[in-house]
Amino acid sequence: MNGINGKEDDCNNDGDIKIFFSIQLIMPLESKNPSGPLDQKWTNYKGHCKLVNPANKRKLEIIVVGTGLAGASAAASLGELGYKVKSFCFQDSPRRAHSIAAQGGINAAKNYQNDGDSVYRLFYDTIKGGDYRSRESNVYRLAEVSANIIDQCVAQGVPFAREYGGLLSNRSFGGVQVQRTFYAAGQTGQQLLIGAYQALERQIALGTVEMFSRHEMLDVVVIDGKARGIITRNLITGELERHFGHAVLLCSGGYGNVFYLSTNAMGSNVTAAWKAHKRGALFGNPCYTQIHPTCIPVTGDHQSKLTLMSESLRNDGRIWVPKKQNDTRKGNEIPEDERDYYLERRYPAFGNLVPRDVASRAAKERCDAGYGVGTSKQAVFLDFSDAINRYGKIECSKLGNHNPTAEEIRHHGTEVIKEKYGNLFDMYEKITGENPYNVPMRIYPAVHYTMGGLWVDYELMTNVPGLYALGECNFSDHGANRLGASALMQGLADGYFVIPYTLGNYLADEIRTKEIPTTHPAFEGAEKGVAERISKLMNIKGNETVESFHKRLGKIMWDKCGMARNANGLKEAIAEIQKLRAEFWKNVRIPGDIKEMNPELDKANRVADFLELGELICMDALQREESCGGHFREEYQTPEGEAMRNDDRFMYVSAWEYQNGSGWELHKEELKYEEVKPVQRSYK
Amino acid sequence: MEHYTMNLNLKVWKQKNAASKGKFETFEVKDISSEMSFLEMFDVLNERLINEGKEPVAFDHDCREGICGMCSMYINGRPHGPWHGTTTCQLHMRAFKDGDTIVVEPWRANAFPVIKDLMVDRTAFDRIIQAGGYISVNTGNAVDGNAIPIEKEHADKSFAAAACIGCGACVAACKNSSAMLFVSAKVSHLALLPQGDPERKTRVLNMVTQMDKEGFGACTNTGACEAVCPKEISIANIARLNGEYTMAALSADNSHD
Helix, strand or coil: CCHHHHCCCCCCCCCCCCCCCCCCCCCCCCCCCCCCCHHHHHHHHHHHCCCCCHHHHCCCEEEEECCCHHHHHHHHHHHHHCCEEEEECCCCCHHHCHHHHCCCCEECCCCCCCCCCCHHHHHHHHHHHCCCCCCHHHHHHHHHHHHHHHHHHHHHCCCCCECCCCCECCECCCCCCCCCEECCCCCHHHHHHHHHHHHHHHHHHHCCEEEECCEEEEEEEEECCEEEEEEEEECCCCCEEEEECCEEEECCCCCHHHHCCCCCCCCCCCHHHHHHHHCCCCEECCCCEEEEEEECCCCCCCCCCCCECCHHHHHCCEEEEECCCCCCCCHHHCCHHHEECHHHHHCCCCHHHCCHHHHHHHHHHHHHCCCCCCCCCCCEEEECHHHHHHHHHHHHHHCCCCCCCHHHHHHHHHHHHHHHHHHHHHHHHHHHCCCCCCCCEEEEEEEEEECCEECCCCCCECCCCCEEECHHHECCCCCCCCCCCCHHHHHHHHHHHHHHHHHHHHHHHHCCCCCCCCCCHHHHHHHHHHHHHHHHHHHHCCCEEHHHHHHHHHHHHHHHHCCCECHHHHHHHHHHHHHHHHHHHHHEECCCCCCCCCHHHHHHHHHHHHHHHHHHHHHHHHHCCCCECCECECCCECCCCCECCCHHHHCEEEEEEECCCCCEEEEEEECCCCCCCCCCCCCC | CCCCEEEEEEEEEECCCCCCCCEEEEEEEEEEECCCEHHHHHHHHHHHHHHCCCCCCCCCCCCCCCCCCCCCCEECCEECCCCCCCCHHHCEHHHCCCCCEEEEECCCCCCCCEEECCEECCHHHHHHHHCCCCCCCCCCCCCCCCCCCCCHHHHHHHHHHHCCCCCCHHHHHCCCCECHHHHHHHHHHHHCCHHHHHHHHHHHHHHHHHHHHCCCECCCCCCHHHHHCCCCCCCHHHHHHHHHHHHHHHHCCCCCC
């Protein structure tokens, strides 16, 4: 029996339900959390995990899907170790992956600032920031390897910001009281990704990694219960291809684009992860989505994406709204005593640097109450005038000018802000046409990151043996809310420092497995399934564009499963998504042909998967009858409007199993806190 | 900022695939808001074409915030259009006015063959990086990040060069289709750092060799590349590359023992 792969994979996505036979997963939800004290777990694991000798590594093939920070760092590191790696991305070059757009920075417990940082504090901040919904052992390991990441990146030539003494510079980020964020202006993700990309290109040159750009993964091939390969579509020719691997690593990022409007790239999608899910991999905590507080507001129906203004801006920018409702005056015309700096008022201890979920909800609260600004009234001010004034005075003083004019102060202060955030200010001006040095920025929360993802154990392996998920693609480290500058840290931790060890532990038992020819029935069946779905999509020849369906899905998700959720809304959303999905499979219109470059077909493949995922997100949000991190249920809040967890009932990871054609089954991984004592999160 | 709407005439390069011959096609677009980005204007056009049962225009794009380097339109004779230091995706429609005719072509260079319509193949850039655009350090070998202090000025200059997004506008703008700005940005990024020093000579020699092999033209210091670079990469990097190349070539060990 060929295990999971024996089934004819199709779904209820066209309303035409076809169930051949459904196979229950017999595997228990085992996190493989190593025993022993928290700070010894990873050391002990590394000391005892199985190894693969160099001669055998050359015979083992590994597939890596995605070339962002997690994928590029994993492919490069595994290539260096001597494995035969195949790397895939849908963009024209691995350097385009969306990690490139990360702006603010990367955390590491270096304590270079002598301000009390440590591995334990980074661990603690991350657990608390995640609202006590992540696994202690994974998070501790993340904090432990964080320092190695900085060293590795510096060695690769990543040009981090430096002080005049030649040493690395740090800045603050939200949810934290130390300065542990390393950065390269507002382009940290770009510089880290270029570092990983260069390491990857070096392995390609050496022949250890084979690169497939403009390829999209459209199925996982499972043989005898183990992941053994993938089916891809060459996006230039439209041909389907089969690729064998002893293991498959999914590093394909998050699924924020299910909301249509998000800060993600246009191509960011859930497809690779979703195919794995439909082949049996559990999906963890899908409802944990991060709404980032500081993005440029929506201007109209034409909007295709939203642009982030880095959290680092909250170091110097102060967030406020007018004290009067429906105030139509311009920001700089409203006097100081008529401004409500609501974050500083509500959270004096952390002020403007509260975590993202808290800042986003507070902005929504003010706008809903009628204090929003701008034409849409769905925006708040992010104001740098105080910072310009403060820095200006310091600069004038440095120059020996102890009686500066307001103009002189402004001039010098603006220069300082320009050096710190110039590229972000330029970006803001290009999009809005307003000069943020003179008028406060208008910002509003937008979908940014997804904490949920494929369920993985301590070794980053999904419940399907040989199938791994790294970076944003997995659910593992951020609980219900991710802290700023931690996504880059996790992507690189997984790729550079975790998977090279944990993968060997699996592959050591695979050295006798010969390469499976791709003529195997499982490959044939999987390819056939993909081809059938594509031809079905192309043959609908309906009346509505893919984009239009995507927008409609996004609106349902944002309105009913966005920053605030409630049981009624979620139930409505589920019904609406089911209806929309049926409509999609009857009425979508895709121009062009299959065997050619066809971006509309690529998009249709992705949106079809979002239309299934959206339903699961709403179901997860509905069953989680508590508020935690990015998941805010209106029914469960404190009298002050803060998120109210229910640890007695919901101290678990929701891991959803796809039931072929008949919904999902919920599995629970109980979260045991041995080190940290969960309390109500307070930033007051 | 006052907003307005406009009607435009677009002349767009259409080409089915690399093997076929392309031509300009004319499209009219109506009620375009000045708040839209240039690519959102193309979204409007494509939605309309699909609804009319026609083929949409294929173009590369991904992040739409000016950092991934994927978008690549040659707009009114200029890579990425009229705004200085801006990618196509960041160009907004307030750069145009009602009644304008806008000509949109793909990057034009032998080393960047057209895939479809406005999409080109830029894998030549990846192969140039493979030739030496890296520091040979395996994961796990690194010393402490602060073990080697780096002069801030060098770190800043290195960063400025490393800001290149690999879009290829420099090649598209150059009358010789030279890739010197791209190559010099990478050579400078790594040559300015102590970590890049051990491979300094082989890197520049190998990258330039690969650049020539890919069919990019020679540099004649016209400066068009710098003028259109969305990340404002300085042409001073080309001077640095020339210096690095000369030093490397002169000191290369040519004995075959």
